[in-house]
Amino acid sequence: xxxxxxxxxxxxxxxxxxxxxxxxxxxxxxxxxxxxxxxxxxxxxxxxxxxxxxxxxxxxxxxxxxxxxxxxxxxxxxxxxxxxxxxxxxxxxxxxxxxxxxxxxxxxxxxxxxxxxxxxxxxxxxxxxxxxxxxxxxxxxxxxxxxxxxxxxxxxxxxxxxxxxxxxxxxxxxxxxxxxxxxxxxxxxxxxxxxxxxxxxxxxxxxxxxxxxxxxxxxxxx
Amino acid sequence: xxxxxxxxxxxxxxxxxxxxxxxxxxxxxxxxxxxxxxxxxxxxxxxxxxxxxxxxxxxxxxxxxxxxxxxxxxxxxxxxxxxxxxxxxxxxxxxxxxxxxxxxxxxxxxxxxxxxxxxxxxxxxxxxxxxxxxxxxxxxxxxxxxxxxxxxxxxxxxxxxxxxxxxxxxxxxxxxxxxxxxxxxxxxxxxxxxxxxxxxxxxxxxxxx
Numbered sequence: 546x547x548x549x550x551x552x553x554x555x556x557x558x559x560x561x562x563x564x565x566x567x568x569x570x571x572x573x574x575x576x577x578x579x580x581x582x583x584x585x586x587x588x589x590x591x592x593x594x595x596x597x598x599x600x601x602x603x604x605x606x607x608x609x610x611x612x613x614x615x616x617x618x619x620x621x622x623x624x625x626x627x628x629x630x631x632x633x634x635x636x637x638x639x640x641x642x643x644x645x646x647x648x649x650x651x652x653x654x655x656x657x658x659x660x661x662x663x664x665x666x667x668x669x670x671x672x673x674x675x676x677x678x679x680x681x682x683x684x685x686x687x688x689x690x691x692x693x694x695x696x697x698x699x700x701x702x703x704x705x706x707x708x709x710x711x712x713x714x715x716x717x718x719x720x721x722x723x724x725x726x727x728x729x730x731x732x733x734x735x736x737x738x739x740x741x742x743x744x745x746x747x748x749x750x751x752x753x754x755x756x757x758x759x760x761x762x763x764x765x766x767x
Numbered sequence: 768x769x770x771x772x773x774x775x776x777x778x779x780x781x782x783x784x785x786x787x788x789x790x791x792x793x794x795x796x797x798x799x800x801x802x803x804x805x806x807x808x809x810x811x812x813x814x815x816x817x818x819x820x821x822x823x824x825x826x827x828x829x830x831x832x833x834x835x836x837x838x839x840x841x842x843x844x845x846x847x848x849x850x851x852x853x854x855x856x857x858x859x860x861x862x863x864x865x866x867x868x869x870x871x872x873x874x875x876x877x878x879x880x881x882x883x884x885x886x887x888x889x890x891x892x893x894x895x896x897x898x899x900x901x902x903x904x905x906x907x908x909x910x911x912x913x914x915x916x917x918x919x920x921x922x923x924x925x926x927x928x929x930x931x932x933x934x935x936x937x938x939x940x941x942x943x944x945x946x947x948x949x950x951x952x953x954x955x956x957x958x959x960x961x962x963x964x965x966x967x968x969x970x971x972x973x974x975x976x
Contacts, residue, residue, distance in 0.1 A: 600849075600850055600852055603850075603864060605817075606816070607868050608837065608867075763819065765818040766812075767848075
């Protein structure tokens with residue numbers, strides 16, 4: 546059994562990266578968890594800026610509401626992300642369902658919901674950043690944030706920081722190991738309350754959308 | 768009528784438009800000439816409402832841009848990097864855009880596509896168009912809703928000679944209809960015969976020729 550198989554789950558990506566002393570184990574979990582997310586991030590690079598600077602001009606110039614335009618882009622992102630996550634789930638189900646048993650229904654639904662919501666918020670930040678910096682810089686910033694927030698969480702946990710600070714690292718929300726939803730106690734370190742996490746993610750999502758709408762109203766479209 | 772009132776635009780400490788005051792009358796064709804980087808495109812963008820002037824205001828028929836209105840009420844624009852959806856054919860592209868304002872019919876779309884020398888029934892996708900065909904479609908995109916104001920940045924770019932004459936005829940038709948047409952170009956000789964007035968753009972300043 547490989548180290549990664551140690552989580553004994555059909556959907557290991559839903560558990561994220563545990564807080565463990567072993568750097569090798571941490572890196573392995575991080576890579577498995579992070580690679581699909583990095584791929585999503587590449588897909589969404591330029592999703593707002595490039596669309597705005599090309600076809601978006603033809604639309605907006607016709608007095609189409611800027612708020613409506615950006616809302617449609619965000620809905621498009623949410624929809625695409627839904628397909629990505631479903632695809633990810635299908636792939637893991639096909640390859641691992643024979644080796645491991647499925648987690649119970651409620652646990653799976655909760656894990657998928659918060660994982661999906663976390664990704665929506667992370668990529669909403671990437672899209673918002675595109676209204677301030679170039680798509681490439683935005684992608685770089687969000688990827689640095691994703692990786693750093695995982696690594697910093699561990700360091701902060703080991704130094705015994707206050708619990709509130711973990712809520713600023715959104716990536717932790719989508720990890721079953723950190724929300725306590727996983728049924729693998731040896732890797733579990735509960736630092737995020739599941740329902741508080743869901744609430745914070747929804748609030749973050751709305752704030753980001755509102756900021757994006759306000760920003761687009763004042764931005765120059767070249 | 769378009770009135771520019773002391774319009775300036777500053778980008779990263781550089782003024783790309785400098786205190787431009789000018790009135791463009793309804794039903795005239797204006798040619799704006801100047802070298803690359805002189806500010807022609809930025810002038811058109813500021814009239815189109817795509818950029819917000821750092822100072823001054825743009826008045827469109829008595830209403831101030833970015834104050835009373837976000838964009839001119841009925842404007843057709845060709846501006847750099849403006850692209851249509853590559854996965855659709857010409858008719859579908861314009862049909863999708865027509866749903867926003869709902870003032871152009873399917874017949875208007877077909878007629879305009881034909882006028883620019885393209886086939887409205889062709890299923891060829893825009894991604895398979897030549898540069899000249901894309902530019903013709905861009906012209907159709909600007910014209911098909913019969914706008915009151917036409918802002919055209921290098922409209923004859925990539926178009927062959929017969930196509931250029933076709934575009935000129937179309938612009939004269941638009942003038943007859945009462946549209947105000949602003950054409951930015953770096954080839955003064957090409958379109959000066961078409962224009963009622965020619966203006967020179969240099970270092971962000973607009974002057975009469």
